[in-house]
Amino acid sequence: MAKSKSKLQKLTEEELTQINSIRNEASQIFFELGRIAIRRRNANLQIDNDEEKLENQHDELVKKENELYQTLNKKYGDGEIDPTKGEFIPSTTEEK
Numbered sequence: 833m834a835k836s837k838s839k840l841q842k843l844t845e846e847e848l849t850q851i852n853s854i855r856n857e858a859s860q861i862f863f864e865l866g867r868i869a870i871r872r873r874n875a876n877l878q879i880d881n882d883e884e885k886l887e888n889q890h891d892e893l894v895k896k897e898n899e900l901y902q903t904l905n906k907k908y909g910d911g912e913i914d915p916t917k918g919e920f921i922p923s924t925t926e927e928k
Contacts, residue, residue, distance in 0.1 A: 843851075904913065904920070911922040 901913075908920045909922060911920055913920055
């Protein structure tokens with residue numbers, strides 16, 4: 833059991849060194865945790881920016897594709913395109 837003393841006592845140099853060492857180590861840990869949080873935030877922002885850029889590029893590509901198919905549809909009519917053979921296959925409509 834710890835001694836209970838009512839008078840002021842000085843800590844030893846070794847005790848002060850241990851306390852300061854623990855406090856310094858704890859400060860370093862908190863500093864590093866802060867750096868990690870900042871790195872995570874920056875990485876997430878970069879990922880979000882990259883994702884948005886790619887989504888915009890995809891939207892533009894879909895728009896170009898739709899415009900091309902509209903142009904081809906006006907030129908050739910309804911049907912399918914076989915890009916591997918470079919052929920347009922007209923739709924067959926059943927006549928009644």
